[in-house]
Amino acid sequence: MTRDDFLARIAGALGRSGSDVVAPPPEPPSAAVVSPSTAELDDEGSLVLRFVERASAVGAIVRRVRGESEALACAAAVVREYGLSACAADDDRARSILELSQVAAAPPAEADVGVSTAWRAVAETGTVVVRAEEGRLVGVLPSVHVVVLRERDVRRGLVELYRDLATPALDALPSSLVQITGPSRTADIEMTLTTGVHGPGTVVVVLVATAGPRNERSPE
């Protein structure tokens, strides 16, 4: 069907004509209603602690470090610990980590470990958020995913995360953005939990304490 015929059939089913005014949708609930468990956390320290607690609970491994150079060294050591080959996302930090680790560089389909940088994280659920510019396959093909996350990028819940994502321009949204909560898992056989089905069975978050202001909006 053509677009016009298809939409006309739906409008007909509703008894609407295309020129009818559309009232605005209901106002979304506040952050306190969507994420009541983190609504009370008002300082960055307790927010970060909650992230560590929740990420660990869903099976991610969290290593806490102070400052950029310590982060690079820690991530490189993790790469060496878990693999003989690795791939890095398209950013300077991930490339530096790969270089520093001295393991063999390999394409994502052949690498043991993938290294990338998180754009944001969600304390309520222990989620890290990665953008397409990092590469879609680095974090999903290798069986180990190492993600570097800055403490100041941790948000309370999904409402704050989506507030950061809100933008007037369509193409300012990344073409792909993935919220990652723990390792790949399935319970398709008798509801028995098994990790590492198609994506990484191991997720290591290198959490970096850094000085400086929080990112309030998306850096372009």
Place this chain on the structure above:
Amino acid sequence: MEIATERFQELARAALQDPQLRIAMERGGSALVTNRRAAMAALPTYEALRTYAGAVKAHTLDHLDHYLGRLTDAVEALGGSVHFAGDAHEANAIVQEIARAEGVRTVVKSKSMLSEEIGLNDALARVGVEAVETDLGEYILQLGDDVPSHLIAPALHWTRERVAALFAEHLGTAADADPAALTQAARAELRRTFLRADMGITGVNFAVAETGTIVLVENEGNIRLSTGAPRVHLAMMGIEKVIPRLADLPTFLTLLARSATGQSASSYVSLITGPRRAGERDGPERFHLVIVDAGRSAVLADPKLRDALRCIRCGACLNHCPVYREVGGHAYGWVYGGPIGAILDPGLLGLERTRDLPQASSLCGACGDVCPVRIPIPDLLVEHRRRGVEGGLVPASERAAMGAFTFVATRPSLWEASTVAGRAISQLLRDDGSLRGGWLPLLRDWLRERDFPAPAQRAFRDRWRDGVDDEPTATPIAAGEVGSSS
């Protein structure tokens, strides 16, 4: 998928006698209920969230032409293509044509109930395109030549022993391999397929009208691979999947993960906004969105049934349904089973061929209580039953019985006489206090799978008239159990 909704009674009876199904439902069925309960207990604002989610869905459905138009504009502005299918046949033809035009030989598929509904895999096979299911449950079913029985756990009806035997035959795993070993074998096999596939086909959990963003929720990673590795991504959605804004997602994602599996967040939520852009190193070069009606606009046109289209396919109503948990998904005879299937299938396929599905409920109301978008499922079940009666779709014997009951129950003297007859029937009691009804022609079918409790020694009407409660209570209520609300 072949439609066998007319055979519900026969399929349900067979399911009840299938020992494998009994074991599988027993092992898998209760975990989803327990997990969901714990997740909701940790979300004190749950009721407010489902009120909002239901209201947004209702608003979107009421203005569906507007939001689908906006979604189309946004996807096209990002460089994607949007296709419109009026029915299942047209949807298959569109995908076949895209596969031909894009030179596709192998497709990796992520779980999509819509693709099951329209029989997409067969349609692709007819034009020489190989379609491989990549969700572990769906992969098991494809290898085993079976169809899904649950919205989020498609192979819930398979025991681990049966999966082990299947994989031993096809993948060479050990005959007694455990779920972890079976999962790793599937991973290795499917990994090769992901890397050689030309196109990934996914469903859609939510499509955001304002941004053209397709939202996909999963735990395994097969959707990330299906949308990241092949050079073409095709997503297909029913018209009801659109939501207005990105700002609606926090609520829907919170409710979906907790209702479906009891997780506070699913392992992966992918937000896909158009195809790969200049300078990006991977991702699909082309993005196609296929929007399918296939009977949904008729449900939309029916104000009493429209609410069924709010469904976000979490599966909670299935997990909590005492009928579904006994008969499993296949008894319903189509892709959508359980309470949501019992209200959606009559809308999509017509009540004539689905007349038994709304009867497959005790009207206990659990489905309505757990629905995260507040679909009044019990009300819709009753509405379908009402239409069945009005349309002459119930058996003559049932109509005669209900007619006789109405006649007696609306005439006090007749009713009184009938209670005397009832006590006479209690002479025919079995030792355990339930009725033997095999010789009663009207009751025979009804009593085949039920025990009928014996009538009380004295009718309530008699006790009421005498003003004396002399009926002994079976279990005396201990003091303090009731009336202690202070």
